[in-house]
Amino acid sequence: MPLAATLGFGPDLLAEAERAARLKAQERTLLFPDGAGDLIGFWHTELDATLERHAPALAKRRGTQARVAHAVMLRLQAEAPQRDAARAAAAWLALPPHWPHAAKHLYATSDTIWRAVRDSSVDGSFYSKRLILAGIYGATHLFWLEDDSPQAADTRAFLDRRLGELSAFAKRAAGVRTKRQERSAACLKRLGAWRYDRARKAS
Secondary structure (H helix, E strand, O other): OOOHHHHOOOHHHHHHHHHHOOOOHHHHHHHOOOOHHHHHHHHHHHHHHHHHHHHHHHHHOOOHHHHHHHHHHHHHHHHHHHHHHHHHHHHHHOOHHHHHHHHHHHHHHHHHHHHHOOOOOOOOHHHHHHHHHHHHHHHHHHHHHOOOOHHHHHHHHHHHHHHHHHHHHHHHHHHHHHHHHHHHHHHHHHHHHHHHHHHHHHO
16 A cells, blocks of 8 residues: 555556566456456455454443544554555545545444444434444544654544534434423323313213
8 A cells, every 4th residue: 555655546556566466467367357447346345354353341331422532543543554645545545536535434434433343223323324424524534644743642532522422412303202292292282182172071
């Protein structure tokens, strides 16, 4: 990946990788049929895999938000030694024709993070959690690429704010649902009483 910083994710990088690995053109096409998109995907998969080693330690942290935040920072740390290549990959993925690749890679990283923190969702929240975290991770990753604060402290603060906003929204949404349920229950109770009263008078 060091060459990606200077060559970018394009035909030149693929050709150089082919020469370095002593691959034939047909072999390179077999390994990376979609070119740069598959190469970035392979790299991201390798980076995501680093979270598996931290899964036991992550599971011991108290609070889902704390576990997710730490997992996100660990994922960024794994990418830190090749930050210039990460910038080149982000630039490639930002182009409209490459958005499907960006969405695919973000979802995969989000899924890896949730699995690393031992999320056990099996209902509809399984997908909503991953989609929401993909958006937060994508924004945090872009912030991190330009962050020069010690130990990425500004990135961690940015991430904590995004997760905090999400938590506050979830609590408000839960409150709204609870009030709606209470109003519905009250309406049903009044309707039942009205029907009972009418039936009693009719008899």
